[in-house]
Amino acid sequence: MDHLRYAGLSFEEQRAVFLGIVAAEPLLVEALARARRLDLPDWLVVSGALYNSIWNHLTGKPSGYGIKDVDLFYFDDTDLTYGAEDAVIRRAAQHFEGLTLPVEVRNQARVHLWYPAKFGQPCPQYANSSESVRHFASKTHAVGVRCDADGQLELVAPFGLDDIFSFRITPNRVMDNQRTHETKGKRAKEYWPEISVEPW
Template sequence: MSTGVPVDQVANGQTFLDLVLRNRFNRIILDRVCDFGFDDWWLTAGCLAQSLWNVSTNRPAENEIADYDLFYYDPDTSWDAEDNVITAIAELLSDLPIRIEVRNQARVPIWYRQKYGIEYGVVNAASDGIDRFAYRTTAIGLRKDADGYRLYAPFGLDAVLSGTISPNPVLPIRQVYEAKTARWQSIWPDLRVMPWPDDA
């Protein structure tokens, strides 16, 4: 299980949280999903970083966010189990005009090789999916529980706050990194994108 740490124990954690929660959809998702019953889950990826970049460039916090990624971990890797969760979360958030991507991280190794041609590796926690993002900058998870907000940020928050995109070549998915960063830079042109390392 990935527990993360309280926001106030992460360098720049409160600043990050304040900016991310300017996006009302992030706030609503966190408020509602905290009571859903997940043991191990994170709101993660673009919906966090892009909310911050929007605020820092004086745009509406919700601007140009394609989807909201919700990772959870369930050892039941059946398609039906995940589909039931996807349906339940869709109902929970049905009043929001956004796209929610809900994925059981335990199931990722089942389909990853067919999609990308490489092995994903063993998954034991929802945070394993965050660890394997192609970009360190958005490898951040946020959730809310009875004690407040918790962060999972294995590479810290400095890069996302400064608008510097750096690769995470733990998996050889250069094409994913380059395609996604090209889209981001077309929307937020002030982002500084570091190149994928040639020896990765």
Template sequence: MSEHDERAALARRFVSEALQNPHNADLLGRLPFLGLPDVWLVAGCLFQTVWNLRSGLNPTAHIKDYDLFYFDASDLSEAAEHAVQARVTALFSDLPITVEAKNQARVHLWYERWFGYPYAPLQSARNGIERFLVPCTCVGLQPAADPGVEEPMLYAPYGLEELYAGLLRPNPACPHLPLFQAKAESYRERWPWLTIRAGDMPA
């Protein structure tokens, strides 16, 4: 099997496993009703589902919340983001989960205040996915244009090999090492087979 075929097979496996979490499937099915620009289901609810399956756990175990990224540069106000969150909460109110929506166009306005590091403006929701602290967690799914025929669209800018290997290393695109260390250790508390390589900062 060629390297391209192996990556394609791993991508199909990831999407299939992520959808074994019924909440992920529900969220993707309803996302189009929100009408949000450049909207993605991202991060923890996806890769943690995969780690749960690898660990023999329920697909929904240890998942604290479900994150949506969208990109709307037309209104960078906190009020507009809160209005979107209210719509999100209403749409998914029947599900026993917490769903949080963040406008990636305004992350740079609050990130340093919350986390203590400057953060350059993003250009898209995909750009936000690229900057998670741990490269193997940089994943997002977008609803298929035709759900009856197509799988959701996957964005995994750094591939999926490290996710399945359980390798946690800092992301050079967001090299905030104390934040990385805290995040990685919180993951390993829940999935002890993960490996942390905090000194691994490739150019």
């Protein structure tokens, strides 16, 4: 049960451990450094690449194990056209060329425009990238990191970090995302059998 050694600690203790692991993970260090140079408004590296790296560290898995991509959010409501977002996506593809994993870039100011067609339900119009993180299907996945103006790591974790350090995937019922919660939970258990998935 050594993988649970940080479960139940205070948020500040868990925050220090979390950011320490992130800062020691070469893939994340490079992704964050490049994201900072890309300098998109209100940017955040979010979700899987972060919590999967924590689980890899705590279970002795190799760097990058089980990680599909790096999700990079930004928020720009000055132009909500797909063309504007696509231009950023293409620029980012060149910027992140050579990174070990693909980087998926999405403007969180536009999510409410395409979400209903893709998922069959409405989505609120977010005010910033951090608000988008609060609407993830699982509270465990709701985590983001960026660099501040001085290059220091800044954490966004609206539900805290204990679910991550407890290897527990907990539903976030703010929206009807049961299918996503269950699908991601099943995939995670295939890579990290230590995980428990709480039912919707």
